[in-house]
Amino acid sequence: MGRLTPGLDVWRGRLRQAMPTIAAQGILLRRSRFSDTSLITNWLTRQQGKVKTIAKGALRPKSPFAGKLDLFFQCELMWAQSRRADLHVLREVKVLEAFAQIRATYLQTLAASYFAELIDEATEPEHPVPDLYDLLFRALNYLNRQLPDARGVLFFERELCKCLGVEAESDEAAGRRLYDALGRLPKSRAELLHQL
Numbered sequence: 001m002g003r004l005t006p007g008l009d010v011w012r013g014r015l016r017q018a019m020p021t022i023a024a025q026g027i028l029l030r031r032s033r034f035s036d037t038s039l040i041t042n043w044l045t046r047q048q049g050k051v052k053t054i055a056k057g058a059l060r061p062k063s064p065f066a067g068k069l070d071l072f073f074q075c076e077l078m079w080a081q082s083r084r085a086d087l088h089v090l091r092e093v094k095v096l097e098a099f100a101q102i103r104a105t106y107l108q109t110l111a112a113s114y115f116a117e118l119i120d121e122a123t124e125p126e127h128p129v130p131d132l133y134d135l136l137f138r139a140l141n142y143l144n145r146q147l148p149d150a151r152g153v154l155f156f157e158r159e160l161c162k163c164l165g166v167e168a169e170s171d172e173a174a175g176r177r178l179y180d181a182l183g184r185l186p187k188s189r190a191e192l193l194h195q196l
Helices: 100-104 106-122 130-145 150-164 171-182 188-195
Strands: 008-011 014-017 021-033 039-045 049-055 074-080 087-097
Touching (some): 021 087, 021 130, 039 074, 039 106, 049 074, 100 106, 106 171, 106 188, 150 171
Parallel strands (some): 049 087
Antiparallel strands (some): 008 014, 021 074, 074 087
């Protein structure tokens, strides 16, 4: 059986409504293997907040996702919104900015990982956070142009405090305030500050 009316399908003899498709710009925060061929990807989007998708077949050699799902990539993405769960089906991805220079040194990659982990920790699923998206985008641009320094990392933490409505008296106090607000800080913070 085929399509009856827009948005309705007949599947296994039952009428069902098609999953709505959503398009947004996003930055890839995290990815993990789901199966031999699929990945779970966590995105930070401006419009939808933190979104978790499954990229079916992403690890197959001829996948349309090949080379497009690397950490910190800023992408135009489209996913089918699940009605029952917070795991949505990724349909299309177009890389807008790869931030290739971030991978030039371990220190740049470590700082980008820390920023992404901190944003991931500070956000709730599917809650719009345009200010946090902009903060992460600016931080990745900074790391794409130069090596991080302690001042830049502490500045990021203080800006994150402002976005979260947490008052930090100084850049140095921001880490403590984030710890108080979030209950923990990513383990990568200690190594990053030690390397700087």
